[in-house]
Every structure is written in C-alpha cells, then in structure tokens.
Amino acid sequence: MDNAIPELAIPELDNISRQLMSLEKPQKPKMLVVDDEPDNLDLLYRTFRRDFQVLRAESGVMALDVLATEGEVAVIISDQRMPEMKGTEFLSKTVPQFPNTMRIILTGFTDVEDLVEAINSGQVYKYITKPWDPNELKAVVQRAAETYELLKQRTEELRRAQAQTNLLSAIVHVAQSSSSLEDCLEPIAIAFGRNFLAYGCILQLVEGNALVAGQGTYSTADGLENWLDQDPLAKAAIANQQMQVAVNIPTDDALASVGHYQTSGVQAHLIVPITYRGEVLAVLSLQWKKPCKLREDELTLIHLSAQQVALALTCTRYYRPVV
Known part of the structure; x- marks a missing residue:
C-alpha cells in the first residue's frame, strides 16, 4: 500500500517549504x-x-x-x-x-x-x-x-506512516465519539504533538475571529503557557486563514524580540487555522525548542489533517450523540 501523501498545489505550503529549505545545510555524516x-x-x-x-x-x-x-x-x-x-x-x-x-x-x-x-x-x-x-x-x-x-530513510518512512495513521484515526474517533467541542481538543492536540514531535501543542477554539479562553483550550505540555492571544503569528493565521510558520525564531528579527518567545525558549512555531466554509473554528499551535525541520510531505499532512479536524469540530458542534 502506498502511504504517500498526495501532492497538492497549495501556495502557502510552497512558501513555508522554501523557508524550511533555507535551513537545510548539508552536513557530513x-x-x-x-x-x-x-x-x-x-x-x-x-x-x-x-x-x-x-x-x-x-x-x-x-x-x-x-x-x-x-x-x-x-x-x-x-x-x-x-x-x-x-x-x-x-x-x-x-x-x-x-x-x-x-x-x-x-x-x-x-x-x-x-x-x-x-x-x-x-x-x-x-x-x-x-x-x-x-x-x-x-x-x-x-x-x-x-x-x-x-x-535510515526507510525507518523514518515507516515511523511517519504509522504516525500519520494514528493521527487520522484519532481525528475520526473524535468526530464519532465526542459530545462537546471541548471534548475534541485533548485527543486532537495529543495526536498532533506526538506525530510531529513537538515540545508543546495548543488547540484553541475561535469565535468571531477571537480566541476563546478557558475551556476552549487544551495544551499538551505540563506548564505550557498559552500566549496565543498575544502572538503575531496566531493573529495573522486567524486574519488571513493561512498557515503561519517561524522556522528559526532566534534569527527572525520580527519575532526574536517578542517577549513570550524570549521567555518560553520556543525556537520554532507553526500556527494552523482550522477553517470550515470561510469560518475559523480553532487554531492549532505546534511549538518546538529547536529550529523546525518539517518535511514538505509533513506540511501537506498538517494541511489535510486540519481539514479533517474542521469536519470533526463541525460535526460535534451540530450533532450530539444520544446518551
């Protein structure tokens, strides 16, 4: 079975891929x-x-x-x-x-x-x-x-294929079993964090183009501070409805001086808007404490998975399982 993610012509992914490629420096084995x-x-x-x-x-x-x-x-x-x-x-x-x-x-x-x-x-x-x-x-x-x-390549391909299966399975399970929007957040955030080896993952609901505080948030890392309401990438993701990424924050003049990046130790940040029919339902924040090394197929997987999450949240919003 071919586990490859289909190629999609997505301009925002092309831009992110070019940023990631700029970080790739050939190293001697x-x-x-x-x-x-x-x-x-x-x-x-x-x-x-x-x-x-x-x-x-x-x-x-x-x-x-x-x-x-x-x-x-x-x-x-x-x-x-x-x-x-x-x-x-x-x-x-x-x-x-x-x-x-x-x-x-x-x-x-x-x-x-x-x-x-x-x-x-x-x-x-x-x-x-x-x-x-x-x-x-x-x-x-x-x-x-x-x-x-x-x-090494084959081992990594097998790991990614298994992780992708686990991620998509978790999203489908959430869509079928969750009784509230808040119940969706934890399993989805955990699945994304594990799949992409993130230090922390935050999934936060959005209403009226504003982040929902309190119960509308789930963070995977213990003690992970949620500063998305102050983050320029999160604001841009909601406003533009496009994925935002900073692959090497210490070298990014626009972000290196932002207070929460200085104090948190986060060196790479990916913000994914979860959208359905032009409405932002949530944002997904993936954070790493080292420069980002995501592959192009992983970016495509994130994009496709975000669409699945949007469907899961929509189904849960308008359908409640009978208890």
Missing part, C-alpha cells in the same frame, strides 16, 4: 573509528575527514562513551583485538540503540569464529584485514554509508 593504536586512529582520521565528521576512541569503553554523548553515527570502524573489550563485543553493544549504524571490523588475526558469529548475527557489515588497502576501505565505507542512509 558521522563516523566513529576505534583502535588502541594512536597511529591507526590518526591514519583513519586523515583518510575520512574530508567526507565524514570523524570521531575517535582508543577502546570499546571509550567508544561507548562517545556514542552516549554524540548519538547515532553512520559508520563505525573498530579494531578487533583491543584490551578490555574485543571489537565484536563492543559492536554488539551498539546494536540495540543504533540498529541502522553500519559496523566494520579491522583485524590482523584469524579470529574466524568471532567474525563469523558477528557477521551472521547482523552486528558487522564487513571485515577488513590489516594492513588494509586505503582504496578498498574507502569503497567499503562509501557503500556502508549509502546503506545506512537507505535504512
């Missing part, structure tokens, strides 16, 4: 090299520093500390024979947390049993014998990095 011989570490660093952000560690224990600090890397190259911990043992410890990482073993010995077991269990992508041929190693690492990117 990360690589971790592990060897108890400093000369080998230096050689590996010099070999790959142009194409990778190379991290170094002199033992498996140190390498685990590096990963705990730096997070996932695309490729790990590890020596097999090291004090305290063999390379295969170290690599096996990285599998549960970083399943997509490609692992390469360097060995100058005939550790056949260890290597066969590691390769068969999926812990090692390839082994290279010492002394290695630089061109061969580069070719292997390049293929490993490409494989990592494919695995």
Whole structure:
C-alpha cells in the first residue's frame, strides 16, 4: 500500500517549504573509528575527514562513551583485538540503540569464529584485514554509508506512516465519539504533538475571529503557557486563514524580540487555522525548542489533517450523540 501523501498545489505550503529549505545545510555524516593504536586512529582520521565528521576512541569503553554523548553515527570502524573489550563485543553493544549504524571490523588475526558469529548475527557489515588497502576501505565505507542512509530513510518512512495513521484515526474517533467541542481538543492536540514531535501543542477554539479562553483550550505540555492571544503569528493565521510558520525564531528579527518567545525558549512555531466554509473554528499551535525541520510531505499532512479536524469540530458542534 502506498502511504504517500498526495501532492497538492497549495501556495502557502510552497512558501513555508522554501523557508524550511533555507535551513537545510548539508552536513557530513558521522563516523566513529576505534583502535588502541594512536597511529591507526590518526591514519583513519586523515583518510575520512574530508567526507565524514570523524570521531575517535582508543577502546570499546571509550567508544561507548562517545556514542552516549554524540548519538547515532553512520559508520563505525573498530579494531578487533583491543584490551578490555574485543571489537565484536563492543559492536554488539551498539546494536540495540543504533540498529541502522553500519559496523566494520579491522583485524590482523584469524579470529574466524568471532567474525563469523558477528557477521551472521547482523552486528558487522564487513571485515577488513590489516594492513588494509586505503582504496578498498574507502569503497567499503562509501557503500556502508549509502546503506545506512537507505535504512535510515526507510525507518523514518515507516515511523511517519504509522504516525500519520494514528493521527487520522484519532481525528475520526473524535468526530464519532465526542459530545462537546471541548471534548475534541485533548485527543486532537495529543495526536498532533506526538506525530510531529513537538515540545508543546495548543488547540484553541475561535469565535468571531477571537480566541476563546478557558475551556476552549487544551495544551499538551505540563506548564505550557498559552500566549496565543498575544502572538503575531496566531493573529495573522486567524486574519488571513493561512498557515503561519517561524522556522528559526532566534534569527527572525520580527519575532526574536517578542517577549513570550524570549521567555518560553520556543525556537520554532507553526500556527494552523482550522477553517470550515470561510469560518475559523480553532487554531492549532505546534511549538518546538529547536529550529523546525518539517518535511514538505509533513506540511501537506498538517494541511489535510486540519481539514479533517474542521469536519470533526463541525460535526460535534451540530450533532450530539444520544446518551
């Protein structure tokens, strides 16, 4: 089944996409090299520093500390024979947390049993014998990095597909089961916040182009302050009935000096008007404490989901289930 969101020609999404693209800066993939011989570490660093952000560690224990600090890397190259911990043992410890990482073993010995077991269990992508041929190693690492990117992309696609299904299911369930407009707010806000990994999500009803205070609001984050009535993006979304976004507030001269952005720590803000037949029913606020990295298909999903939310709110307003 194709889970792709259909392409829509929506001018406001095109404008937002261009803002998001301006934030995208190509970064070198990360690589971790592990060897108890400093000369080998230096050689590996010099070999790959142009194409990778190379991290170094002199033992498996140190390498685990590096990963705990730096997070996932695309490729790990590890020596097999090291004090305290063999390379295969170290690599096996990285599998549960970083399943997509490609692992390469360097060995100058005939550790056949260890290597066969590691390769068969999926812990090692390839082994290279010492002394290695630089061109061969580069070719292997390049293929490993490409494989990592494919695995990472597929994992992210599966995550998004599941999240999209959960989001749309939550909206449909709300439309069928809620007895009041206020009952709609919590499940919808939670579903949006989870799907888009937001720090906080606020769903607030609108009447007469004015935000409804009190019961007409639901926030997902504990202690999340609601300052939408003072927010220029919220006001613009209601007035223009178009999605508003600030992808990197600290660099936005028009917003960086606004008081609530300074005090809240919010660095990216997306405001979505929930409209039905020209009337704004509510606004959805998604907030992140880091610059926004939404994809174009995610923006399209937000737009489509907002239309579904509008239908859910309309159904709930004019139809009350019989108790």
